[in-house]
Amino acid sequence: MPVFLMKSLLSIVLFILALFAMFTMFEVFGKNGKIFDTEKLKKVHRVNGIVYSLFYLLIAYFCLDFILGTKAEPSPRAALHSVFALSVIILLALKVSFVRFYRQFYNQAKIIGVLIALLTFVMIGTSGGYYLLITKFGTNTPVKKVAASEEKPAGVKSAVRTNANSIKKGKDLYESKCYFCHDAYSNKAGVGPGHKGILKNPLLPVSKKPATPENVANQIRNPFRDMPSFSYLPDEDVLNLIAFLNTL
Numbered sequence: 001m002p003v004f005l006m007k008s009l010l011s012i013v014l015f016i017l018a019l020f021a022m023f024t025m026f027e028v029f030g031k032n033g034k035i036f037d038t039e040k041l042k043k044v045h046r047v048n049g050i051v052y053s054l055f056y057l058l059i060a061y062f063c064l065d066f067i068l069g070t071k072a073e074p075s076p077r078a079a080l081h082s083v084f085a086l087s088v089i090i091l092l093a094l095k096v097s098f099v100r101f102y103r104q105f106y107n108q109a110k111i112i113g114v115l116i117a118l119l120t121f122v123m124i125g126t127s128g129g130y131y132l133l134i135t136k137f138g139t140n141t142p143v144k145k146v147a148a149s150e151e152k153p154a155g156v157k158s159a160v161r162t163n164a165n166s167i168k169k170g171k172d173l174y175e176s177k178c179y180f181c182h183d184a185y186s187n188k189a190g191v192g193p194g195h196k197g198i199l200k201n202p203l204l205p206v207s208k209k210p211a212t213p214e215n216v217a218n219q220i221r222n223p224f225r226d227m228p229s230f231s232y233l234p235d236e237d238v239l240n241l242i243a244f245l246n247t248l
C-alpha cells in the first residue's frame, strides 16, 4: 500500500476521534439534563485524547520519514498542512497542561478543545482528504497513455548517460527520492504518474511536453505542478537519475 494511502486512511480514524472528543466534551459541559454519567464521560474523553495522540504521532512519523527520505521542498499545500499539524500538537499540549497543572485556566481548555477539533479537520483536509480525492480513494486511475505514433525530436538521446555505474546510482537515488510517489515499472498513477517508458514515449505524461532529458531535468528542478522541487540536487545526480529513467 502506498504510504500516502496508509496515512490518509489513518487520518480518517483521527477525524472520527476528533468528532467523538467534541461530542463527549459537549455532553459534559453543554447540557443541563444529563443522560450520561459525567465522570464516565470524562474518562472516555481522556482515553479518546490519548488514542488521538498516538495516531497523531504514528502519522507524524510517516510524514517525517517521508521528508527525511526525499529531502523534498514541500509544496505550498504540504507546507500549510504542516503548519496546521504543528498548531494541533501545541494546542493539545497546552490543553493538557491547563487541565492537569494550571487549573486557573481550566475554562479555556474547552475553547482550545474546539480549536483542536477544527484544526484537525483543516489538517486532514489539506492532506489525507486531498489525497483521497485525487486518487479516488486510492483506486489509482492509470495515467492516460500518449499516442505512440508521434515522433520524438531527433538527436535527443545523445545527452543521456548509458554506463552501468550511472544507471545504478540513478536507481539508488530514485529509490530514495522518487518511489514514494512514482511507480518505475508501470504506468499506474500513485501521487505522480508511473514512469515506465518515460523517455521512450513521445510526450511526458502530465505536462505533455516532449519527453526529452532536458524536460525531465527541468521537471526535477522546477516541477510542472504539485511535485516537490529537487532543486538542491547537483547536476551529477540529475544526470544519473535520467540515465536510470532512460532504462525504464
Ligand code: HEC
Binding pocket: 070, 072, 174, 177, 178, 179, 180, 181, 182, 191, 192, 193, 198, 204, 205, 206, 207, 208, 209, 216, 219, 220, 223, 224, 225, 226, 227, 228, 230, 241
Ligand atoms: C511527493 C510526490 C513526488 C515525488 C517525491 C516525486 N514526484 Fe515526480 N511527480 C509528482 C506529481 C504530482 C507529478 C505530476 C506533475 C506535477 O505535478 O508536476 C509528477 C510528475 C513527474 C514527471 C512527469 C512530468 C511531466 O511533465 O509530465 C516526471 C518525469 C517526474 N515526476 C520525475 C520525478 C523524479 C525523477 C523524482 C525523484 C527525484 C520525482 N518525480 C519525485 C509527484 C512526485
